[in-house]
Amino acid sequence: MTEIKQLNLIQAINLALNDAMEADPKVILLGEEVGDKEEGGVMGVTKGLSTKFGTGRVKSTPISEQAIIGAAIGASVGGYRPVAEIMLMNFMAVPMDMIVNHAAKLRFMSGGQTSVPIVIRTMTGAGFSTGGQHSDYTEAWFAHTPGLKVVAPSNPDDAYGLMRSAIEDNDPVIFIENLPSYWTPGPVTGQHVPIGKAKVALEGTDITIVAHSRMVTEALAAAKTLAKDGISLEIVDLRTISPWDRATVLASAEKTGRAIIVHEAVKQFGIGAEIASVISEELWGRLKAPVKRLGGAFSPVPFSKPLENAFVPTAADIAATARAIVAA
Amino acid sequence: MSNYPRPDAATLLEIYKKATLIKQNDERIIKQMMAGKLVTPYYSPRGQEIIPSAISVSLDDDDYICTIYRGIHDMLAKGFPLGELWAELAGKATGTCKGKGGPMHLTHPAKGMMVTTGIVGSSMPIATGLGWAAKLDGKGRVSVANFGDGAANIGAFHESLNLAALWKLPVIFVCQNNLYAEHTSFADSTLIEKLSSRAAAYGMPGVTVNGNDPDEMYGAAKIAIERARAGEGPTLIEALTFRFNGHLIGDAAPYIPKAELEAAKAVDPVPALRARLIAAGISTEAALAAIEAAIDAEIDAAVAAANTAPFPEIIELKRDVFAEEIA
Numbered sequence: 001m002t003e004i005k006q007l008n009l010i011q012a013i014n015l016a017l018n019d020a021m022e023a024d025p026k027v028i029l030l031g032e033e034v035g036d037k038e039e040g041g042v043m044g045v046t047k048g049l050s051t052k053f054g055t056g057r058v059k060s061t062p063i064s065e066q067a068i069i070g071a072a073i074g075a076s077v078g079g080y081r082p083v084a085e086i087m088l089m090n091f092m093a094v095p096m097d098m099i100v101n102h103a104a105k106l107r108f109m110s111g112g113q114t115s116v117p118i119v120i121r122t123m124t125g126a127g128f129s130t131g132g133q134h135s136d137y138t139e140a141w142f143a144h145t146p147g148l149k150v151v152a153p154s155n156p157d158d159a160y161g162l163m164r165s166a167i168e169d170n171d172p173v174i175f176i177e178n179l180p181s182y183w184t185p186g187p188v189t190g191q192h193v194p195i196g197k198a199k200v201a202l203e204g205t206d207i208t209i210v211a212h213s214r215m216v217t218e219a220l221a222a223a224k225t226l227a228k229d230g231i232s233l234e235i236v237d238l239r240t241i242s243p244w245d246r247a248t249v250l251a252s253a254e255k256t257g258r259a260i261i262v263h264e265a266v267k268q269f270g271i272g273a274e275i276a277s278v279i280s281e282e283l284w285g286r287l288k289a290p291v292k293r294l295g296g297a298f299s300p301v302p303f304s305k306p307l308e309n310a311f312v313p314t315a316a317d318i319a320a321t322a323r324a325i326v327a328a
Numbered sequence: 329m330s331n332y333p334r335p336d337a338a339t340l341l342e343i344y345k346k347a348t349l350i351k352q353n354d355e356r357i358i359k360q361m362m363a364g365k366l367v368t369p370y371y372s373p374r375g376q377e378i379i380p381s382a383i384s385v386s387l388d389d390d391d392y393i394c395t396i397y398r399g400i401h402d403m404l405a406k407g408f409p410l411g412e413l414w415a416e417l418a419g420k421a422t423g424t425c426k427g428k429g430g431p432m433h434l435t436h437p438a439k440g441m442m443v444t445t446g447i448v449g450s451s452m453p454i455a456t457g458l459g460w461a462a463k464l465d466g467k468g469r470v471s472v473a474n475f476g477d478g479a480a481n482i483g484a485f486h487e488s489l490n491l492a493a494l495w496k497l498p499v500i501f502v503c504q505n506n507l508y509a510e511h512t513s514f515a516d517s518t519l520i521e522k523l524s525s526r527a528a529a530y531g532m533p534g535v536t537v538n539g540n541d542p543d544e545m546y547g548a549a550k551i552a553i554e555r556a557r558a559g560e561g562p563t564l565i566e567a568l569t570f571r572f573n574g575h576l577i578g579d580a581a582p583y584i585p586k587a588e589l590e591a592a593k594a595v596d597p598v599p600a601l602r603a604r605l606i607a608a609g610i611s612t613e614a615a616l617a618a619i620e621a622a623i624d625a626e627i628d629a630a631v632a633a634a635n636t637a638p639f640p641e642i643i644e645l646k647r648d649v650f651a652e653e654i655a
Contacts, residue, residue: 056464061491064491065487066483066487066488067453067456067487069453070450070453070456070487070488071460071491074394074456075457075458075461075464076457077442077454078392078457078458078462078465080460080464097447097484098453101446101450102445107651108428108429108648108649109429109433110425110428110429110435110648111423111424111425112648113425113435113436114435114442146649147650
C-alpha cells in the first residue's frame with residue numbers, strides 16, 4: 001500500500017487483518033462474534049473478513065475464553081498464526097491460565113522446540129461508563145509475565161503497523177485497543193511498526209511524558225495548553241509496553257531532565273513504576289526533578305460519570321503535574 | 329464392546345513392549361530417586377501403562393498428543409527417546425527441553441508430542457487447537473488430549489469438548505480415570521457413575537472402557553481415531569484404571585484404602601498381558617525376557633548418559649523466553 005488513507009482505529013485494524021490474511025494463508029481468526037453472521041465483532045473490527053476469507057479461517061466461537069485461547073495456542077503450535085479476540089480486557093482474566101501458564105511459557109519450557117505465535121486482540125478503556133468489569137487496563141499483568149509481548153497503539157497508523165508486526169512475530173502478543181479512540185480518524189501509511197520501538201510523538205525540551213494508548217492523546221492536549229505558558233513537553237508514545245523501548249525513553253528523559261509516566265491503569269504497581277525506576281537508576285544525578293507517575297485511582301473503574309472522570313488521568317492532570325515539577 | 333476391532337497378535341505384542349517399557353522405566357526412576365541419584369517431582373503412571381500403549385499403536389508419528397504432569401507413559405508409548413527423557417529428568421542440557429522444562433513439560437514435536445502441562449485440565453483446550461490445525465491442514469492427522477478424572481471437573485473440559493464437537497475437530501479426549509484426583513477419590517468429587525455420559529451433553533460419542541484391558545482400550549481408541557480421521561469429529565473415552573503410587577513420589581497415599589490398592593495391584597495389567605501373550609502362544613517366556621532385558625539395557629544407557637551430561641549454561645535463562653535472545 002503506497003497511498004495514505006484516512007481511517008479510524010477500527011478500519012485500520014480491519015485493514016491490517018485483511019492484509020495479513022492475504023499475505024499468509026496461515027493467518028486465522030477466532031473469537032466471540034468475529035464472523036459476519038454475528039456482525040463481524042461487537043465493534044465491527046473483523047467485519048467482512050469471514051465473507052472474504054471463509055468461515056474456515058474466520059471462526060466465531062461460543063463464549064468460551066479458555067477454549068478460544070487454548071485453540072489459538074494449539075493451532076499456533078500446529079503451524080498457524082491465529083489472531084484471537086477476547087472482547088474486553090477484563091475478560092482476559094478468564095483464560096489467564098492459557099495465556100500466562102501456556103502461551104507465555106511453552107517456548108521456554110520446551111527448550112525452544114515449540115512456539116506460540118498468536119495475537120490476542122482485546123479492547124478496554126474508561127470513558128463510556130462501562131464500570132468495573134468492562135473498562136480496566138491490565139497491561140501490567142502481562143508485562144510482568146516473561147514470554148509475552150504487549151502493544152497498545154494510540155492512533156490508526158500505529159494500530160495498522162503494530163498489528164502487522166504482531167501477527168508476524170514469533171511470540172504471543174497482547175494487542176490492546178482503546179474503546180473510546182475507535183472512531184478517531186487518522187492517516188494510515190500501511191507500514192509495519194516494529195515491536196519494541198517507541199515513537200517521539202512530540203518533540204520538546206522541558207519535560208518528557210511517557211504514555212501509551214489514549215493517554216498519548218491526553219498528553220498532546222496538555223502540551224498545547226502548556227505551550228501557551230512556555231512549558232515544552234516531549235511526548236514519547238511507548239507503542240510497545242513490553243519489551244519497552246528503554247533507549248528512546250532514557251534519551252528523552254536525559255534531554256529534558258524531567259519525566260512523567262502516564263497510564264490509565266491503576267497507578268500502584270503499574271508499568272509506570274518500572275519505567276520510573278529505570279529512569280531513576282540510569283539517570284540518577286542528571287535529573288532536575290523526581291520522576292512522577294500519573295495513573296488511575298486505586299479503585300475499580302466506577303460507573304457514575306463524575307467518578308469515572310476523576311478516576312482516569314486527564315490532560316488537565318498532566319498539565320498540573322508538569323507545572324508543579326517545572327516550578328519545583 | 330463385542331463389536332470393537334481387536335488387536336492382532338503382533339499389535340498385542342507391540343502393546344506389551346510399550347507397556348513394559350513404561351513399567352520398567354517407572355521402576356528405574358523411583359529406584360534412582362530412592363537412592364538419592366535423581367531429584368525431581370515425579371508423578372508415577374504405574375498401573376496406567378496399557379492405556380497409552382493400546383492407543384498409540386493406532387497413531388502415526390505426526391498425530392498430535394497433549395498430556396499432563398502424569399504423562400511419561402503417554403510420551404513413552406508414542407516413542408519419546410529415552411536418552412533425551414533421562415537427560416531432561418536430570419535437568420541436563422542434552423534433555424529434550426534442554427533441562428528447562430523437566431518431567432512436567434516433556435515435549436518432542438518430531439513425534440507429535442506437542443505439549444505437556446503441569447496444570448490440571450489444560451491439555452484439553454490446547455489439544456482442541458491442535459485438532460483445529462489438523463483439520464485446516466486436511467491431512468487426516470488427529471489430536472489426542474490426555475487428562476485425568478480430576479480434570480473432568482474443570483471448566484476447560486466443558487469449553488473444550490463443546491468447541492471440538494461444534495467444529496467437528498479430530499480430537500480424542502482420553503480421560504484416564506485412576507479414581508483419585510490428587511488425594512480426593514472419584515466418589516468424593518463426582519456424583520455420576522460414568523464420566524463418559526457427559527459426552528452426550530456435547531453431542532459427541534462417549535464410552536467407558538477398562539483402560540487396563542488391551543482389547544477394550546485398543547478397540548475404543550481405534551474407533552475414535554478412525555472417526556476423527558474421517559472428519560466425523562471428537563470422541564470422549566473414559567479409560568478406567570488405577571494409580572499404584574501416591575499422587576507424586578513421596579506421597580504415601582493414606583487416603584487410598586489398603587484393600588483397594590492391593591486389589592488393583594493383584595490385577596496388575598502389565599504382567600497380566602505378559603501371561604496372556606505366553607498362554608496364547610503369541611510369544612514365549614524366553615522371547616519376552618529378552619525384550620525386557622533389552623529395555624533394561626536401553627534404560628541403563630540413558631541413565632549413564634544423563635549422569636555424565638552437562639548442565640545447561642546460565643545464559644539459557646535469556647534464551648527461549650522469546651524467539652530472540654534477551655540482551
